[in-house]
Amino acid sequence: MKAIAAAATGVAVLAVAGAAIYVNRSTSDEDQWMATTSTSAATSVPTSSTAVVPLAPRSTATPSSIASSSTEPVDNACGPTESEALTEALSQLPDESTTNRSWSPRSIGSNFDPCADLSTILVTIEGATGSSPMQALMFHRGEYLGTGTLDARGFTSIDYPASTEDMVVLTYRTGQSCTACDDGVTTSVRFQWDGQAVQMLDSPPP
Template identity: 30%
Template sequence: MGSRLTLSVLSFAAAAAVAGCGSGDSTVSKTPMPSTSAPTPSAAATPAAPPPPPGPDPCAVNLAAPAIAQAVADLPKDPRSQQGWNPEPVAGNYNECAPLSAVIVKANTNAPNPNTRAVMFHLGKYIPTGIPDTYGFNGIDATQSTGDTVALTFAGGMGLQSVVKFRWNGNGVELIGNVR
């Protein structure tokens, strides 16, 4: 009977030990086990896709605007050479947001000194009529031009440069001054 009693006591002790190892007593349940899967990155740690590049600014000077080529195609021929006009501007400040902007074009000829003229625009639209004579100009003085004023330049025979200003007055273009 002694060996049975010893075996019973041992069985009881083993059962008590197993019963005492509940989830609240075990250090195994309190210690996190290493994870075998990679942690999921949080939304803040995920790099965002870069924003798309901005489109061209419609209010920037754009000498390649389709409106320029269309306006030049609509011009009457150069009176001196009887040729059309080259649609590639020699100079300009075309801006579809400006009350007045202009480009300088030259006659489409192989002559050594082709005729030039200014083509004016109001809010990006060609102004076909009501403009004082704009032949002979070869540049734009950006320092004297504003949103509603264009300062056209031409060089005289002795190398002197002159400036003629045109302004959008709310209804049309007017000549406002000659500056030397």
């Protein structure tokens, strides 16, 4: 897999090797992004005006060990273990752009499955607090594809009951009155493997 394609309300966003390609939405002013850090050659892009933003190389060394948060062991007959997959993904992921901090080598949420068409591992930055940026690392049969969105977002979680073998559902919480408060707005965003790429079926919050 060399790219991630994201589509919501009729407009596609394709993440190609080492870059994120941004496409203005036809029905909304909201910007949609997908990011990937593959080192393979770029694939063809949709026929829309685009701006390519290359990803910077990761400035810190690859973590030597990973502590997984998975509660149940997963058969790795189809691909790498969760620790191996996370280590490989973090070796390609640049430091978080807002805080300039490296990503913690510990998963804070995961439904990783090397046999699944689509699964994810959530990570946050080193020294994180309750509102720190988080990223969803996407995997196809254990192979790292890229991040769910270009920009890291706080208060992100996996909707485990809604996720399937070929779909990851993330929940984003925004507008709460305090870090520990359960108020605010929750937005569910579905990412689905279509047989060739990942499609973003819903719009994330602004």
